[in-house]
Amino acid sequence: MLMCVAPCGSEIQRPSPACHLDLVRTIEDYEYVQDGDIIIGGVFTVNHFMTGLGPKKDYVNSMMVCLRPIPPYYRYFLTMLFAISEMNKDPTILPNMTLGFHMYDSCNDNRKAVKSILQILSGPGQTVPNYSCRKSGKLIGFIGDQNSETTVNIAQILALYRYTQVSYGATTSVLNDRNMYPTFLRTVQSNRTIYFILSNLLQFFGWTWVGILSSDDDSGNEETQLLTQNLTMKGICVAYMIKIKPGVMSITENTFKNSIETIRMSSAQVIILCGTFSSFMADLLKEVRHMLYDKTFIFGPKIASNAFLMEHFREMLTGSLAVEFYNLPVPDMKSFYDSFQVVNHPQDMLLEHIWLLYLHCSGTNESSNRFYSKVYKVSLFNCSGTKRVTEFISFQNPGLTDRVYKAVYSLVHALHNMYLSIGSQAPEKIAQIPKSQCSENCLPGTRKVPRSGIHACCYDCVRCSEGEISNVSDSENCQQCSYNEWPNEKKDQCVQKRLDFLSYSNDHLGLVFALFSSILCAITGLILLVFILHQDTAIVKANNRNLSFTLLVSIMLSFLCVFFFLGRPADISCLLRQISFGILFTIAISCVLAKTIIVCVAFKTIKPGNLWQHLFRTKFSNVIAIICSFIQIIICVIWLSVSPPFQDLDTSSYQDKIIVQCNEGSVIGFYSVLGYMGFLAAVSFVLAFMVRTLPDSFNEAKYITFSMLVFCSVWTAMIPAYLSTRGKYLVAVEIFAILSSSSGVLGCIFFPKCYIILWRPELNTKTSIMERRIFK
Structure with a gap:
């Protein structure tokens, strides 16, 4: 080990020329430092190349500048930050120690890479080869570089000091020589x-x-x-x-x-x-x-x-x-990458340089702006800084991301295993510090509760209450999570509450509803097609075919309006879901009511051959359907004008999730729509029940009676279920009621007629109808 500790840092006012050797002076040194008990050095290639500003032959005195940062290479840089952050959160890895880093961009230049390594070895301040001026944190190893040329030069220096180096991209076979590079490792093939x-x-x-x-x-x-x-x-x-x-x-x-x-x-x-x-x-x-x-x-x-x-x-x-490397399993880092915006990381000079090059965004340093504007021959302007680095197409290429993560992972876990090995070999009693305290330390996720007595050193550890966390040991109090967060299982960290709504893509219940809605809509369309193709037959003409067509179309659209109830609610979908199903159902029930009234009036009050009988059969039915539907439209317009539905977040019903739901706005408006539909259905049911035994063609009144019985039963049972559920199950109840009641009307009224049209055509004649009337 050639490194030794010398009086450096603040104690050295003027380092001697023999001690100080600044190999490369750059306009901007891309240096990233985070303190910790253990420091990992890193040399990454983010900028593509360097150029000199000054005497061409006098390299030491010339100023060098890094140019052309590449977004996917910046991704490797961020991956090391992510890996260190994740391992710091894991209490099982290097317990009671924190990981830090000291990283540089080599700019794909051998001299810059060497200078960066010497700077990391020397610690903060001046570059002092062969001396360590680091006051805190122990340097354990290095990650990088990507290219073989810079990696070889780095490995030659680190081999002298016996520091472990793990490269994530160097493939040269020269590094296979274990005599020259005894501490070099890599996560790629040679x-x-x-x-x-x-x-x-x-x-x-x-x-x-x-x-x-x-x-x-x-x-x-x-x-x-x-x-x-x-x-x-x-x-x-x-x-x-x-x-x-x-x-x-x-x-x-x-x-x-x-x-x-x-x-x-x-x-x-x-x-x-x-x-x-x-x-x-x-x-x-x-x-x-x-x-x-x-x-x-x-x-x-x-x-x-x-x-x-x-x-x-x-x-x-x-x-x-x-020929590409096989993929290694790594965690999902997208959310971490997404957080890197210039507005969130104003001190990240690499990120600012990428914004400047690819988006022509000016930085905070005016002199740098003028310089880069001249070098890149672009005009710079102020940007919002909210664009995410993940939006760059080239950044989305994973490349060697998994190799970088595994390099950090392997280095840290090797150190962890070494500490465990040393701890198991050392004598358990001059190696451990004696412990003398009344109570054990309270772990994160718990808080201290004083015991009854005079000694403040004696306490009990109790878990934090619901909705609270503690993220440090021996916490006196627990902290309340924000309204959209909830403690994790250990109660040492607040995590985002999951959003709860009936999805049509990731929820099995939503998929089932979407499937049934599509199938029932298709069946209704086929029945409509059958009626259109046989519109001149006796069974279709017998009960006002225009009303039958309108009823079929409204039922088909009612099945489709189910899709407004699926997916994450938004203001527009909340507005459309109740209005669409309310109006469509009202049109359907109005058509059924018109059919019922025609049957009732025709056989109860009008004598055969009377002029009013013809008027009721041709005009009056259409007027009834239009008036009943128009009243519902007026109710909906008033509802939307006074207090329309809107998206709402329910954060209080459940502790671990947020219900994304539709607030109906005016409760009176919502129940007015339902009540009006129920009123029309009840009237239709009563009238149809009264004339169910009359000799109407094909038992129309009897079919209407059954259909309205199904409709009223479904919606009567839906009300208490609707009031007693929350979240996506409340939506599921309403969808079930829509599908069930629509299917009941469709099946009771039209299936018997389709049976006669398709399989008993001999009964679909005027003669057959008259004979059955006479028989009745």
Whole structure:
């Protein structure tokens, strides 16, 4: 261990040149620090590259700036924050210790990565190699980096100090050397494994003639060497190998022209991409784009996770094959990502830089705004800062998210297991601090209650009351959760109450109602079609076919209005649900009432052959239906004018959930609608019962009697059930009443007629009707 503690920090006013070595000076150092008992260092690549502002040859004195932050790489950065936050919440992992972090953006630059590592090792303040100025928190290891080039340089330094390093993206096989890199680990496979798999893939498809595009750097050289070795073993030949140097390349240069000509002239239809994907490789691909649409690209997971390549060359890469890492199980982090907005994290410079680059939003620093506006050649303006980082399409690509989470998870759990192992081996008695207290410590979720007596040190621990929590040990009082939250099972944290409503997608009861409503609506439509096709037959004409058609349409729409009752209530759906079913049911009952009155009047008060009998059969029935329906419409208009229904949240009926429901507004209006429907149904039932034995065609009065009996029975039973339920079950009761009563009317009135129309056509004649009347 070469690190030693020296007088640093505030005690050093002017560090000596030998102690202080600032390798890279940047305009903005993207540094993220959170204190804790245990510190995890992190070096992530978020910005794509760095550029210098100053003398080209004087690197130490030149100012460097990080450019082009990439949203999916920022996702990896946030994943480490999420993992540390989740493990801090878990009392079983490293109990009585808190995890902190010290993180930097390497900007995909080796020198910046080295500078960041030395800064983390030195602690806050000046970079002092070989000394630790950290006053609190013990540094246990490092996460990162993503690229092999920066990771190798980091690993060389950390190997000296024996610090554990877990990379989430470096694939170079150089790091397999346990002698040089004894503390290096990673959550991805090495290039040796990747290109072994890739060569097997080529052999499987019989592709023996391929081209290779590679970066001309350490990563590209290593990968092409491994690739050619594996290809040779599989009998696959390389048609050409183009290496792209990491320097400015113009289309006028001979090397660039030769590369384009090589690709154009080659008969190889398969091209392998390897090495480091850079802007120079992008330039070449862009120049030869028109020649590559019939080519098939093959590449490994490192290039497959490159968001820029996948976004800007999507059309050209269609049909390509990529070797990707298998997915590791990780928690859902969407809600955590959603919280990252500039308005919520004004100090997050990386987030601000992403907003500036992709949304042209100005930041808080005017000088930085002027600088970046000139560099990116964009005009900046003030933004609300409410856009979520998850709304960026590229951010939604998970990429190496699971690898980052597993890297943090593995490092922390390894430390946890080490502490458990040390604790089990040490003698239980000079290793533990003696404990002398009257009562045990009260855990989170409980509070202290003093015992009767004179000693304040003696107390009992009782669980917090309903709706209260305590999130610290030995709490004197419990805290009340807000109205939309409820304590978790341990009562040490408030969690959001679940919303309770009858859903048509995630609730089995809602699915059943939606299914039955659709089926009954379809059946009603089929009956309507049968009546339309047989509208000139005796059975359809006998009882005012216009009323029959209107009744069928209103019943069909009544079945469909059930969908207003499903799903999360909103103001518009609350308004429509009661009004729609009230008016539609009233139209249906008005038609039934009109049919009943016609039967009653025709056989009780009007002599056969009288002029009034013809008038009642043709006009009076329509007038009755219209007047009865219009009265209900007036009631609904008055209801909506005085106090219409609206969405309401019931937070008091249940402790652990919020009922999302419809407040009916005016209770008088709601029961007036129901009462009026009940009045019409009762009148229709009484009249139909009085004339049920008259010799009407096809026993119309008897059918109406049964249908109104079903209707009145259902709604009479619904009222007490409606008043005694809450939440989604209250809605379910009303839906059941709608479906049952509508089905009763449909079945009692129309099923017997459909039976005669479809299966007893010999009875569907005027002669048969007259004979049955005479017989009666």
